[in-house]
Amino acid sequence: GENVEQHPSTLSVQEGDSAVIKCTYSDSASNYFPWYKQELGKGPQLIIDIRSNVGEKKDQRIAVTLNKTAKHFSLHITETQPEDSAVYFCAASKPGNQFYFGTGTSLTVIP
Amino acid sequence: DGGITQSPKYLFRKEGQNVTLSCEQNLNHDAMYWYRQDPGQGLRLIYYSQIVNDFQKGDIAEGYSVSREKKESFPLTVTSAQKNPTAFYLCASSISTGQTEAFFGQGTRLTVV
Numbered sequence: 001g002e003n004v005e006q007h008p009s010t011l012s013v014q015e016g017d018s019a020v021i022k023c024t025y026s027d028s029a030s031n032y033f034p035w036y037k038q039e040l041g042k043g044p045q046l047i048i049d050i051r052s053n054v055g056e057k058k059d060q061r062i063a064v065t066l067n068k069t070a071k072h073f074s075l076h077i078t079e080t081q082p083e084d085s086a087v088y089f090c091a092a093s094k095p096g097n098q099f100y101f102g103t104g105t106s107l108t109v110i111p
Numbered sequence: 112d113g114g115i116t117q118s119p120k121y122l123f124r125k126e127g128q129n130v131t132l133s134c135e136q137n138l139n140h141d142a143m144y145w146y147r148q149d150p151g152q153g154l155r156l157i158y159y160s161q162i163v164n165d166f167q168k169g170d171i172a173e174g175y176s177v178s179r180e181k182k183e184s185f186p187l188t189v190t191s192a193q194k195n196p197t198a199f200y201l202c203a204s205s206i207s208t209g210q211t212e213a214f215f216g217q218g219t220r221l222t223v224v
């Protein structure tokens with residue numbers, strides 16, 4: 001089955017700096033890669049996703065890049081704000097299959 | 112409003128008792144999922160269902176059971192056979208498995224004493 005690894009497990013940045021979270025996957029058939037943000041005591045919410053036919057996608061301060069050859073994808077958050085502090089999860093999946101999640105990154109933005 | 116609802120938010124049970132967690136969605140999604148979340152371990156899949164009256168075991172199904180009699184409902188029973196049931200449980204749904212955004216409920220925190 002698929003194996004998704006996520007790094008780092010914790011990340012602290014100064015407000016206004018950029019944050020980068022990286023994930024690798026093992027199954028070359030995976031073609032959908034969502035990123036979720038989870039605030040304390042709540043369920044995860046999708047913040048951005050990318051499909052395997054696209055190399056990069058951007059939504060305001062958030063961007064995701066995908067390297068199919070190397071089987072890794074990354075989340076980039078620019079101009080970080082205190083409200084960006086949360087746990088972020090990457091995931092990988094393919095049609096008819098479950099989502100495989102990374103172990104999460106706890107991001108702290110220091111004012 | 113469309114969404115996915117888990118109840119209750121907090122649940123306390125005595126050791127040895129079965130307990131059922133509720134999950135309802137009005138998004139008309141075919142696929143539904145149950146995840147367990149423990150500190151530092153991310154989201155681990157317990158069961159998922161692609162369609163009514165069908166479900167598959169996930170990575171940690173032992174000690175749990177599910178049913179999918181209606182499209183909108185996917186209850187999870189934590190049985191006495193689950194050795195360490197205290198955890199945060201998350202239900203999710205998506206239009207189809209593995210290809211579209213999964214919408215999560217707000218979770219149920221189960222504490223077994």
